[in-house]
Amino acid sequence: MKIEEVQSQTKKQRIATHTHIKGLGLESNGKAVPLAAGFVGQASAREASGLVVDMIRQKKMAGKALLLAGPPGTGKTALALGISQELGSKVELFSSRTYSSRPRSCLLGFGIQDLGSAHLG
Numbered sequence: 737m738k739i740e741e742v743q744s745q746t747k748k749q750r751i752a753t754h755t756h757i758k759g760l761g762l763e764s765n766g767k768a769v770p771l772a773a774g775f776v777g778q779a780s781a782r783e784a785s786g787l788v789v790d791m792i793r794q795k796k797m798a799g800k801a802l803l804l805a806g807p808p809g810t811g812k813t814a815l816a817l818g819i820s821q822e823l824g825s826k827v828e829l830f831s832s833r834t835y836s837s838r839p840r841s842c843l844l845g846f847g848i849q850d851l852g853s854a855h856l857g
C-alpha cells in the first residue's frame with residue numbers, strides 16, 4: 737500500500753471565499769469607492785488599509801505589526817487580502833488560525849516577503 741502525503745486544503749478554502757476581492761477599491765486620493773474591487777462599504781477600514789499600503793511601500797512599517805480585530809465575518813481576512821493584492825504577488829498571507837490555537841476571529845496577521853526589512857504580523 738502506497739502512503740502519500742495529504743495536502744491541506746485549508747489555505748485554498750480560506751482564499752476561495754475571497755475570490756471576489758481584487759484589491760482595496762480606492763481612488764488615487766485614497767478614498768474608498770463604495771463598490772469596487774469586490775468590496776462593498778467598509779470605507780473607513782479600506783481607507784485605513786490604504787494608508788498601511790502606502791506606509792509599507794515607503795518602508796515605514798518595517799518591524800511594526802498590524803492587528804485587525806473584530807467579530808467573525810466582518811472582513812478582516814478580506815482586508816488583509818486586499819492589502820496583499822495592492823502590494824503585489826510577493827506577499828504571503830496567513831491567519832491566526834494557522835499559527836495559533838486562539839479562538840477564531842481574534843487575530844489576523846500577514847507577512848511581507850521580499851520587501852527589504854518590512855515584516856508584519
Ligand SMILES: Nc1ncnc2c1ncn2[C@@H]1O[C@H](COP(=O)(O)OP(=O)(O)OP(=O)(O)O)[C@@H](O)[C@H]1O
Pocket residue numbers: 753754757774775776777778806807808809810811812813814815840841842
Ligand atoms: N466589505 C465587504 N465587501 C465584500 N465582501 C466582504 C466584505 N467584508 C467581508 N466580505 C466577505 O465576507 C466573507 C467573510 O469575511 P472575512 O472572512 O474576511 O471575515 P473575517 O472577519 O476575517 O472572519 P473570521 O473572523 O471568521 O475569520 C468573505 O467571503 C469576505 O470576502
